[in-house]
Amino acid sequence: MTDIGIMENSQYLTFKLDQEVYALDIIQVREVLDFTEVTKVPRMPEFMRGVINLRGGVVPVVDLRLKFGMSITEKTVDTCIIIMEISLEGESTLLGALADSVQEVLTLEPDQIEPPPRIGTRLKTEFIKGMGKKNDEFVIILDIDKVFSSEELTLLQDAEEEPVLKRAES
């Protein structure tokens, strides 16, 4: 689906993290919720904010700002949870992402999208599907499956776990 998405006109949901504009393929977005209380899951990396109740289901919520190396998301009136469908180890699963504000749904033609730059962003290049151009402004189109690939999740969990263990030993 991703390949066709870049070949044809696609719609993207744009949102803001800090002052930068990011975009997600609308196909992966299920819904946008107001910020609700998140139940923290103990001893998980900080960017895994916890879980919420989505109409009787339990959905994990991640803090994209923390994941991308920014400061923790502060709750404002504009703060939203974007519920998206990602595929994790071949399994389709729901995941909520915190965003400072949700902007609009944007239609981009293939020639408006450029390949990701090698340098100049604070994200890993593989997280970026492309750079969309709109009114001389750039939006970063995320490859959200890559951002939350199982390696990314376990990598950070291991890194987080070690200091905890050391503390326990001392």
Next chain:
Amino acid sequence: MSESNRFMDAYRQEAEELLSEIEQAILDIEDDPEDREAVNRLFRCMHTIKGSGSMFGFDAIAEFTHHVETVLDKVRAGLVPVSKRLIDLVLASRDQIMMMLNETEGHQKPDTGTRQKIIESLNAMLFESENDKTLSAEKDIGRPPSFDTTQGKDMTYRIRFRPNREIFSRGMDPALLLDELREMGDCSIMAHTDGIPSIEKLDPESCYLYWDIILVTAKGINAVRDIFIFVEDDCDIRIDIVEAAEQNVEEPVPRLGEILVERGDVIPETVTKALSEQKKIGELLVDSGSVSRGKVESALIEQQRLEKQRLSARVGTVRVPSDRLDKLVNLVGELVITQARLSQVSADMNHAELVNPVEEIERLTTELRDSVLNIRMMPIGTTFSKFRRLVRDLSAELGKDIALITEGAETELDKTVIERLDDPLVHMIRNCIDHGIEPPAERKKKNKPETGTIRLAAAHKGANVVITIEDDGIGLDPDAIRLKAIEKGLIPKEAELTEKEILSRIFAPGFSTSEKITNLSGRGVGMDVVKKTIESLRGTVDVSSVKGKGTCITLKLPLTLAIINGLLVTIGDSYYVLPLATVEECTELTKEDVEKAHGANIMNVRGEIVPYVRLRDHFEMKENKPDLEHIVIADVYDKRIGFVVDHVVGGHQTVIKSLGPAFKGVKDVSGATILGDGTVALILDVNALV
């Protein structure tokens, strides 16, 4: 899926079920060669496989099965004796049919060689029986000359044949069946027309008629039944022996009752209702003094048993894909959550008119939940019966003499649990056969009975099902395990361990005390995989053993995976659920208690020292620590461990929600649940917390 494919799938499913029934029947026959009921069952299964096989285009299967059926027919008639050779052959044929079923799915290449061999042996058996027919008849003086006692003499049968309305659309013609009956002997048929509706409502393609048939024949009841073999599943057929000279002279009265019931119009859908009506007739008879209560009751029991057999044969099955069931279970889970929320809102509002309907909904939801979870419940016996074959084949291969005793086959467990149990159980039983039970000669030397015993038992115990696998073999040697564990670096050399702790090392990955690796065990899954599977089902494994006497492995499993009884507690602002099954008691942890322990995390509970874990510290929560904390004492690996929480809220029906793959790495939490007010509470895994 195309129409014909659907039929073929249906046939395949049906055939697989029949094949497992065949396996059971033949093993029953092996245990008791006189078991006529099993022989008949076996024959009927084979006959159905053959019949529907040719109907759905599985010609090869039909042709092959025909040979088996021919032999079984002779067995049924008592012309071919039940022998080990026969049993082996039937089992081989069963496997062959199973393979042929898979072949058509394209799994395997046809193996015509084996098939031919089986057919040849079957024919040889037939030939032998033809040759010494007279001889075998003489030999068999001890046992009944034929398995079918009704065969060979004139008997009168009363048959009530009420075909399914749609019988024509299934390509059956009841008239043909009636003709067949006529050919069997003196036959009078009466058609009942009271089911025919008025002409406007009449559907010309439906069958509204039913028949009472009185048949006198010497061909035997099985021959009569065989006529209806293709329609018995969806038609109501009753075949009764009206006149069996020896039987009825002594007890004429129950016969009268039977006739009364027969004539009193019993609709097939309400057989149970008919049963209660029957009782009334029995009581009437007793009241009038024409028969003793005991006699009526015994007749009733017999009749009820017959009805029950028929009911269980016909009602039992509606095939539903399991994902639809899962969806239903999920929906009910959500309903339970919403209902809890509703109850809470209603309690807060304290509105008089609201209370009643809310309570009603609560009752209905609980009932609905129980029945939906019940749908997923299956008797574990289906799994047990598979092991009979396993034990039979493996013990023959190894030259050991082993009897498998199963208990509690009717114990019900969630379908998913049963399916996941399969591999661990196979592994453990293989272990028993291969490593546990000694060869007969060795057993004789040790003064044990030459036949080894494996006991496989299941039983309910509270909210759990306990499965035990016990053998009377060589048992585990704690010293050998200890040495091996030290050698593998699993325990330090100087460690002092109890026997139980040593034995539990067999669950460590890569552990095996057996020196040799056979083709049965010592490869593939080990006990560590068994343990992992059981733990993933929220169960526990326990092993006990007496050296030289035998080993006993105990599995403790929860009844269902979807809903557990939990204990709701709070730490800070968060709610947590502890599985109630592991909780033993709750008590207060005062400041004095903490001071007395001088910084150690132990507490004195009625003279017993209980170590505890401060969940607050463990979860790195610092703010709002209350003055009085509570401690929940749980049973963790047979030790009492306390968990310190802020408050204990109370019992909670916990609908388990998975945290999903994103939280795969989390260790202390086994899932989440949603509370009445919509907040999420985490379910703690006490085993992982320690």
